[in-house]
Amino acid sequence: MSTTLGQFNPLAITFFFLFIAISLGVTYWAARQTKNTAHYYAAGGNISGWQNGLALSGDFMSAASFLGIAGLVSLNGFDGLIYSIGFLVGWPIVMFLIAEPLRNLGKYTFTDVVAYRLKQTPVRVASALGTLAVVSFYLIAQMVGAGNLIKLLFGLEYELAVVIVGGVMLAYVIFGGMIATTWVQIIKAVLLMAGTLLLAIIVLSKFGFNPIALFDAASVKYGATVLAPGKLVSDPLDAISLGMSLMLGTAGLPHILMRFYTVPNAKEARISVMYATVIIGIFYLLTFILGFGAMVLVGQDPIKAIDKGGNMAAPLLAEVLGGDAFLGFIAAVSFATILAVVAGLTLSGAAALSHDLWVNVVRRGHADETEQLKVARAATLLLGVLAIVLGIVFKGQNVAYMVGLAFAIAASANFPALLLSMLWRRFTTNGAVASILVGTIVSLVLIYLSPTVQVDILKHSAPIFPLKNPGLVSIPLSFAVGIIVSLLTTERAAADGFDEVEHRIHTGEVGWGRDEG
Amino acid sequence: MDASENDRAASRTRALTALANERWRVSLGLTIAMMVIYFGFILLIAYNKPLLGTLLAPGLSLGILLGALVIVAAWVLIYVYIRWANNYYDRRIAKIQAGEL
Numbered sequence: 001m002s003t004t005l006g007q008f009n010p011l012a013i014t015f016f017f018l019f020i021a022i023s024l025g026v027t028y029w030a031a032r033q034t035k036n037t038a039h040y041y042a043a044g045g046n047i048s049g050w051q052n053g054l055a056l057s058g059d060f061m062s063a064a065s066f067l068g069i070a071g072l073v074s075l076n077g078f079d080g081l082i083y084s085i086g087f088l089v090g091w092p093i094v095m096f097l098i099a100e101p102l103r104n105l106g107k108y109t110f111t112d113v114v115a116y117r118l119k120q121t122p123v124r125v126a127s128a129l130g131t132l133a134v135v136s137f138y139l140i141a142q143m144v145g146a147g148n149l150i151k152l153l154f155g156l157e158y159e160l161a162v163v164i165v166g167g168v169m170l171a172y173v174i175f176g177g178m179i180a181t182t183w184v185q186i187i188k189a190v191l192l193m194a195g196t197l198l199l200a201i202i203v204l205s206k207f208g209f210n211p212i213a214l215f216d217a218a219s220v221k222y223g224a225t226v227l228a229p230g231k232l233v234s235d236p237l238d239a240i241s242l243g244m245s246l247m248l249g250t251a252g253l254p255h256i257l258m259r260f261y262t263v264p265n266a267k268e269a270r271i272s273v274m275y276a277t278v279i280i281g282i283f284y285l286l287t288f289i290l291g292f293g294a295m296v297l298v299g300q301d302p303i304k305a306i307d308k309g310g311n312m313a314a315p316l317l318a319e320v321l322g323g324d325a326f327l328g329f330i331a332a333v334s335f336a337t338i339l340a341v342v343a344g345l346t347l348s349g350a351a352a353l354s355h356d357l358w359v360n361v362v363r364r365g366h367a368d369e370t371e372q373l374k375v376a377r378a379a380t381l382l383l384g385v386l387a388i389v390l391g392i393v394f395k396g397q398n399v400a401y402m403v404g405l406a407f408a409i410a411a412s413a414n415f416p417a418l419l420l421s422m423l424w425r426r427f428t429t430n431g432a433v434a435s436i437l438v439g440t441i442v443s444l445v446l447i448y449l450s451p452t453v454q455v456d457i458l459k460h461s462a463p464i465f466p467l468k469n470p471g472l473v474s475i476p477l478s479f480a481v482g483i484i485v486s487l488l489t490t491e492r493a494a495a496d497g498f499d500e501v502e503h504r505i506h507t508g509e510v511g512w513g514r515d516e517g
Numbered sequence: 518m519d520a521s522e523n524d525r526a527a528s529r530t531r532a533l534t535a536l537a538n539e540r541w542r543v544s545l546g547l548t549i550a551m552m553v554i555y556f557g558f559i560l561l562i563a564y565n566k567p568l569l570g571t572l573l574a575p576g577l578s579l580g581i582l583l584g585a586l587v588i589v590a591a592w593v594l595i596y597v598y599i600r601w602a603n604n605y606y607d608r609r610i611a612k613i614q615a616g617e618l
Contacts, residue, residue, distance in 0.1 A: 078569075081584050082562065089555045092591050096544040096551075096598060216576025227578035228570025229562045236563030243559040247552070270602060277595050281588045288581070423541060499530070502537050506610055 003306065003319055004327065011328030012153060019191075019336050020168060026183045030176035037372045040177035041108040041351050042261040047182055049268035053275025056259050058185030059344040060087075060250075060276070061192060061283055063145040063337050064403040069284075070317075071310025073291020074303055077218065077226025079233060080291055084284040086243055090250025091277040098251050099273050100266040101422045104508040105501065108355045109348070110257040110414065114421045114436075115360075117497025118429040124360050126436040128352040130413035131254045133440050134406050135349040135383075136390065138253075139342065141402035143391025145311075146338040148399075152312055153331040159392055165335075166388035169342045173350070173380050178262060181343045188333075188340035193283060195333040199314065200286045202321045203293035211289060218292045222300065226292075238467050242404060245471030249407030252414030255341075255348035266508050290314055297321070311399070346383045353379035404469055405447055412439035412474035420482050422505060425498040427482070428491040435482030442477055446470035525616065532613050536606070543601055547594050554590045558583055 038044050047055065065087060072080030106112035111127040143162055150161035172180045207213040219227050233239040250256060260269045294303060294313035297320050306312045318330035354376040359367045367375070394402075417435045420427045447453060449465035467473070503509070561569055561583070569580030 078578070078580050078584075081581070082559075085555070085558070085584050085587050088588055089551060089591055092551045092594050092598075093548055095595055096547045212574060212576040214576070215578075215581060219576060224570070224572065224578075227572070227576070228580055229566040233562060236560075239559055239563045240556070243556060247555060267607065270599065274595055274599055277591060281592060285585060285588060288585070503530075503533060506533060506537055506540070507614060 003302070003316060004324060009154065009324060009328055009331070011325050012331040013328075015328050015332030016154070016335055019187075019332050023180075023184050023187065023336075023339075024168075024171060026187070027172050027176035027180040030180035030183065033179050034175075034177045036369045037108070037355070037376065039179060040373055040376055041258070041347070041355065043178040043182050045262060045264050047262040049263055049271030050275055051182070051186060052259060052263050052268065052272035053279065054189045055182045055185040055262070056256065056272060056276035057279040057283070058187075058189035058192070058340045059255055059259060060280060060341075061189070061337065062142060062341040062403065063149060063334060064141060064399050065283070065287070066192060066196070066337055067145070067149065067311045067314055067334060068309075068399055068403075069287045070290045070294060070314040071303070071307070071312070072232075073287060074294035074298070074313040075300055075310040076230060076232050077222070077292070077295070078228055079230050081288060082229075082233060082239075082242075083246075084287050086246030087250075088277070088281050088284050089247050091273060091280065093247060094251045094256070095270070095273040095277070097419060098257070099260055099269045101505040102257060102418075103260045103263065103266045103269040104505050105422070106261060108258070108261055109351045110254060110418055111352070111356045114417050114432055116421065117494050117501055118421070118427075118432055118491075120365075121361050122429055122433045123436075124356045126433045127414070127417070128356045130409070130436045130440045131352040131356075132349060133413065133444065134252070134254060134410045135345050135352075136386075137402055137406035137409060138255075138345050139349075139383075139387045140390045140394045140397065141399050141406065142338055142342050142345065143387050144394055144397050144402070145399040146335075146342070147391055147395065148307075148311065149331075149334055149338065152307065153315065153334070158395060162388055162391040165339060165342065166384050166391070169339055169346060169387075170381065170384040172339075172343050173346050173384070174377050177376075178347060181340075181347050182259075182262060184336075184343055185340045188336045189279065191333045192337055193279065195318075195330050196283060196286045196290065199293070199318060199321065199330070200289040203289055203297065203317070206297070214289065214292050214296065217296045221296055226295070235467075237472060238469065241467050241469040241472035244475055245404065245408035245411050245469050248411035248415050248471070248475060250410075252410035252412075252418065253407075254352065254410075254414065255344040257414075257418075258348045258351060259344075290317065293317055309399075342387065346380060346387060349383045350376055350379040353382070401452065401468075405443075408447075408469050408471045408474065409440060409443045411471055412443040412478045414439075416475070416478040416482050420479075420486075422501065424483075424486075425495050426486050428486045428489045428494050430489045430491075431482045431484075431486030434485040435478050438481045439474055439478030443470045443474040446474060529613060529616065536609050536613065540606060543598070547598055551591065551594055554587060558587050 115123040146165040147158040147162040151158045294317040298316045303313050315330050319327040358375045417432045446465050451463040454460045454463040571579045
């Protein structure tokens with residue numbers, strides 16, 4: 001089949017500029033509302049549960065989900081679905097263990113919760129390192145995805161595409177902070193769901209609105225193996241390791257956790273996870289249809305001809321079904337998808353640098369609002385530039401794999417310390433710092449020793465560590481170190497503070513606007 | 518603070534601690550349920566690929582059906598939690614805060 005992908009597509013460019021114009025309009029409006037740090041980091045706590053549910057969906061469903069999973073399913077069938085399901089099952093964990101206590105205990109970052117009854121300086125420094133490691137890996141994945149996508153969709157140079165994404169994102173975040181970021185994420189979630197639904201309905205209309213008939217057509221065309229687990233997850237331990245990272249990583253992603261401070265109370269936090277899980281679950285169920293639809297209606301060879309990884313399966317499917325106009329719309333939706341995620345990531349990294357490190361460590365909690373806002377915006381600018389540089393340096397990396405690693409670091413560095421600090425009276429400063437540092441360092445080292453780096457990149461004959469994803473080792477190790485080090489140390493103040501933690505987790509009293517220090 | 522105020526504060530703390538423990542039991546129980554379902558699915562993928570490839574109908578393999586059911590199971594568990602939190606937990610908290618417990 002012939003495609004206009006990669007050529008100048010005026011409709012795609014029009015949709016693209018329309019989205020940028022609208023989102024910059026939102027940013028202008030948001031900038032006028034942003035008067036202090038509570039607005040900048042948490043949208044003043046004025047976002048409703050339903051709005052936050054949409055924004056969480058927009059923050060979470062990245063290009064790796066929309067383009068990557070549709071591509072994986074179109075080329076590998078069932079194996080691609082393992083990612084769809086893994087990305088969703090983290091949400092119940094966020095709901096049951098994290099969302100409400102986090103909202104009641106913290107102010108702007110999840111570190112507020114870990115540091116609540118522990119010594120501020122060591123915990124905040126360790127936790128900021130963990131946050132920045134996760135944010136960097138996630139940013140690389142998104143920026144590399146953005147560069148490739150815009151190059152393929154609009155025919156622009158890779159580097160220019162990365163600079164455009166970084167620049168537009170910086171405009172949102174520096175001027176509009178969390179208010180603009182939230183609304184960009186909401187608009188994106190609506191566009192993405194509309195685009196996905198429309199694609200799925202048109203695909204299903206060709207199969208009598210029966211998904212099973214679609215799957216059957218796929219198995220007739222490419223063999224029944226596309227409906228069964230295959231070679232993508234050949235090693236059982238690798239499958240379990242990836243599964244652990246995906247499930248527990250969501251509960252440690254700083255940009256997701258930060259969104260719970262934008263709602264007024266714990267009940268709204270609960271409602272927001274409910275809406276997010278429903279929306280994201282529907283989206284991932286629809287990726288079954290999109291992936292198999294692209295497999296049958298576009299065909300595996302044309303998909304591979306455009307991009308070996310299959311990342312262009314969804315846009316190609318749109319072109320087959322609705323021509324240039326639909327391709328342009330889906331291209332613009334994909335672009336919006338990346339921008340919204342990058343904005344959320346940058347804001348959470350900036351909060352770690354300015355709120356955790358500058359205000360609470362360097363200035364010991366004594367910085368006025370004007371200074372805090374200035375530092376927050378400077379940190380945002382710094383991270384935006386870093387994102388652009390990383391995107392250009394890491395050109396050609398596998399996007400879905402990088403996201404998998406970001407989840408592994410989040411699950412090892414952030415999740416154990418966060419859970420133990422809320423659940424366990426005996427948890428100490430030394431335990432928290434050890435857990436965060438061991439989780440971060442061990443997952444990074446194991447990634448370096450993994451087959452992907454040692455064999456695929458460095459071309460050694462055998463890997464030093466056998467698993468592609470470190471979660472199976474690094475997550476239990478981080479828990480174990482946190483528990484053992486805490487048991488070996490005693491910290492009266494931390495244990496005494498637990499009653500207050502418990503009180504605040506459940507009642508939320510004095511939770512909002514509490515002075516740090 | 519006189520003696521009766523002290524008593525009230527102490528009983529409030531006891532009620533809150535009891536509810537806190539109950540909340541963690543429910544939360545951890547639901548978490549374990551989600552983990553058993555999801556890792557059960559992953560272990561089937563890892564150790565019994567042919568079973569998941571069994572066709573229940575032309576086009577519908579057991580693997581695809583179970584995969585979709587894992588997503589549905591996540592919704593069901595969240596529904597159970599929301600019901601419990603809205604109908605029981607929130608009311609208990611309100612009572613403790615009003616000093617009725």
